[in-house]
Amino acid sequence: MADYTTLESLLEMGFDRNKAEKAVAHTGNQGIERAMDWLMEHENDPDIDEPYIPPAGNVLGSTEEQSSPLQSPSGTSEQPATENLEEEVGDSKHPMTEEERKEQVKRLEELMKVRQEERRERQRQEEIEREKQRRKQGQELLHIKQKLQEDEMKKIAEMRRREKLEDKLAKQRVKDKIARDREERAQKFGGGSSSTALSSPPSEAPSQSSPENQGPPPAKKDYDECRIQVRLLDGTTLSAVFKAQEPLAAVRVYVEMNGAPGQDFNLISPYPRHIYTDLDMEKPLRELGLVPSAVLVVTKK
Numbered sequence: 001m002a003d004y005t006t007l008e009s010l011l012e013m014g015f016d017r018n019k020a021e022k023a024v025a026h027t028g029n030q031g032i033e034r035a036m037d038w039l040m041e042h043e044n045d046p047d048i049d050e051p052y053i054p055p056a057g058n059v060l061g062s063t064e065e066q067s068s069p070l071q072s073p074s075g076t077s078e079q080p081a082t083e084n085l086e087e088e089v090g091d092s093k094h095p096m097t098e099e100e101r102k103e104q105v106k107r108l109e110e111l112m113k114v115r116q117e118e119r120r121e122r123q124r125q126e127e128i129e130r131e132k133q134r135r136k137q138g139q140e141l142l143h144i145k146q147k148l149q150e151d152e153m154k155k156i157a158e159m160r161r162r163e164k165l166e167d168k169l170a171k172q173r174v175k176d177k178i179a180r181d182r183e184e185r186a187q188k189f190g191g192g193s194s195s196t197a198l199s200s201p202p203s204e205a206p207s208q209s210s211p212e213n214q215g216p217p218p219a220k221k222d223y224d225e226c227r228i229q230v231r232l233l234d235g236t237t238l239s240a241v242f243k244a245q246e247p248l249a250a251v252r253v254y255v256e257m258n259g260a261p262g263q264d265f266n267l268i269s270p271y272p273r274h275i276y277t278d279l280d281m282e283k284p285l286r287e288l289g290l291v292p293s294a295v296l297v298v299t300k301k
Contacts, residue, residue, distance in 0.1 A: 006032050012105050013112070015039065021052045032104075036112050040119060174253050181250075185241055223292040226285045230267075231297045232259045244291045249281040251296070260298060268297045 009032050010020035022042075023035040042048055223244060228251055230238040238259050242250055252267060267276045269290075276288075285291055 006035055009101075009105060009108060010035060010039075012101075013109055016049075018050075018052050019048060021054075022048070025052065025054060032108055033111065036108065037115065040112075040115060171253075174250065175257075177246075178250060178254060178257075181243065181246070226291040227293040228285075228290065229293075229295045230255055230259065231295065233263075233265070233298055233300065242285060244286040245284045247282050247284060248276060248288060248290075251285075252281060255298060264301045266299045266301055268299055270295065270297055 006024050006029060007017075007020050010023065011017060015023075019039060020035070023038045027034040027038050226242050226244050226246075228240055228242060230240075230251070232238065232255075236259070238255065240251075240254055242254075248267070255265075255267075256263075268274065269276070280288060285294075290296075
């Protein structure tokens with residue numbers, strides 16, 4: 001019978017009986033080559049080693065199948081598979097001899113080697129193609145990552161540029177305000193420089209007067225200006241007049257521009273001793289108790 005002959009050939013080639021029976025059954029007894037192809041394609045199946053259970057009435061090697069021809073789906077009888085195998089061997093009507101059987105097994109083993117080599121080559125090509133795809137995807141991901149990093153760096157650079165510009169504009173506004181105040185003071189005190197005006201305050205009326213010219217005591221004056229004297233690190237002093245509502249930061253900028261360029265320093269009130277912080281820089285001179293006049297000392301941080 002054909003099933004038995006194909007199965008026997010597979011067993012002689014070294015295949016496990018369970019696998020050989022599955023190959024013969026799943027290929028519908030269409031020849032040894034089809035059975036070998038099925039084995040090579042399904043050798044890695046998870047259930048390949050499980051015992052083969054043939055359907056009812058279709059047992060490989062049964063006596064009934066050996067003694068009766070196979071029925072086709074149309075109802076006509078088919079030639080025994082033994083004759084098909086004999087035709088494959090050499091169109092002979094007699095059973096194969098032992099030498100013919102060995103020759104067939106040898107031919108099938110060579111064919112199996114060719115098919116295995118073809119399969120290995122196909123797998124290598126598929127692996128090469130998969131590797132190309134992985135590399136392509138990796139390059140695309142790397143390009144996207146670099147693009148995101150560049151965009152993030154551009155955003156950070158733009159934020160820093162804006163911060164620097166805003167800080168520069170803020171400092172320029174303070175300088176402009178100081179310049180306007182100087183001009184106003186110069187005009188108020190007769191066009192002289194601010195330092196001259198500060199060092200030479202306007203003369204006051206004679207303190208002595210006749211009793212008949214003395215009126216009631218003057219009311220407490222609400223000063224709107226403040227005279228600040230600053231003692232620098234080298235012992236020299238600066239003197240300037242500021243508006244009572246100006247922040248202490250105006251005094252600090254004035255010192256930076258005229259007495260301590262590029263230096264990091266603190267402003268201190270000696271009596272009572274008080275070190276002015278960054279928060280104090282935003283407070284008006286009136287609120288800090290520096291009106292109408294005060295002495296400040298510059299110290300290193």
